[in-house]
Amino acid sequence: MSFWEKVLKLDRRWIFLVVAIVVAIPIIHPLGLPVAITPDVRGVYDAIENLPEGSPILVSLDYEPGSTPECDPMAEALLTHCFRKNLRVTGMTVIPVGVGTGENILALVSQKMGKKRGEDYTFLGFKAEQSASIVSIGISLQNTFRTDRYGNDTSTLPVLDGVRKLEDFAYLAVVHDDATLDNWVIYGQQVTGVKVGSLCTAVMAPGSYPFKNAKQITGIVGGLKGGSEYEKLLGIRAAASLGMDSQAVIHMFLIVIMILGNIAYLKTRKV
């Protein structure tokens, strides 16, 4: 058996072992690789940065527990930015498990930033039927959510002062690992004209580009790369930047084994 034939028959467990090592090393010893800022991420950052202090912002936290390693860091960066700017943050979700993931990250960041529930932020919870809920918020937020998740009347909450429907929010940030952005754009942005930003897993990022190029969203924060760029813009180095080192190394490893696999394939191919 030639060398290339051996390569083709490589036991997958060797690949698993190398993957484990190359992922673990940058976590133990961060490499601190430099991150360049893309216009996509800047589009979201600038839209929030340019909002006047005290503006109301809606953050839809539509991601499942499986996506928390990718979505939590970008949600944390976004919420940190909002709270630094003293924006009034309203959290909600249009997926059932988004209650657990969304409320958790909002509670963590708000506590870290010393913000007060009801005045600086609130979490409305979950509404079933995505498109119907979004259309409904476009007509009346208070009729869609009569109380927030903690039983407070949404018509008297200070954080929602002056907000009666979707278009009253200065910005809508959708943190998602599924196609919920499609519904927010079709039934929210297109109907009310509210400015929207997409923060999503890397897998979902390609789906956001047609909206960005049609100027229906202001920008895209995609995956750990987007999260690390956002952190850099904020001048912090947190979970996304740390995870980016591992992702960079694993990408290079994948490129090497893909090239190696193809060379072995071409060398051993019977014409």
Add this chain to the structure above:
Amino acid sequence: MNFFKRQLPLVVVFLVGMMLVFAFYIPHPGSQLVIEEAQRWSRIIKNSALVLGVLSLVLHHLRKVRRKEEGYGYSLVVFLFFIPMVVFGLLGGIDAPQEGESAAVGYWMFQNIKVPMEATMYSMLAFYISSAAFRAFRARSVDATIMLIVALFVMVGRVPVGDMVSEVLYNWGLPFRLFSDGTDWIMNTPMTGARRAVRLGIALSIVATSVRIIFGIERSYLGRGD
């Protein structure tokens, strides 16, 4: 009985469908009220379906356990996690604790069992994708070769190493940042074009299917009528 199974649903679907189409395109407070009411009904139906789904899940696994069907042990595992989650969730809630408060058991279970388990499952993909990329991503044809080259290019362009290499080449005189700008072009031009085509196709299909349902041409949702 055929009237209730066949004609009545068709009439209801036609009337509700037409009413909502007109209401959506007529900017009048009256039509907004209609939409709002319809949305409320829609959410109530969806929530009822959620209860039905849970009931169906419980009955399915209960039957498997009672009959000791093959793999009924997995059904026991379902109840092992389902019952405590529901009981503690309903009794103590699942709200995130405020500063100084202790976490509810339901919240603790969600954050310390469900989140790590799902994240672990998702993270395992890194191993399987690596193995699959090595074995399956081959330049077997012209199409596959183009896809392979683009994939490798985007993978480099999406990590800091790509930015660093692009910067070096740019400083050497290349008029653009190879991997950074190249990846942006791929994402913004050919990929966006392809996605738009897919989206338009999906949207047109949804419109066509909706029209067929509203006018009673598509009736598969009625079942076979037995």
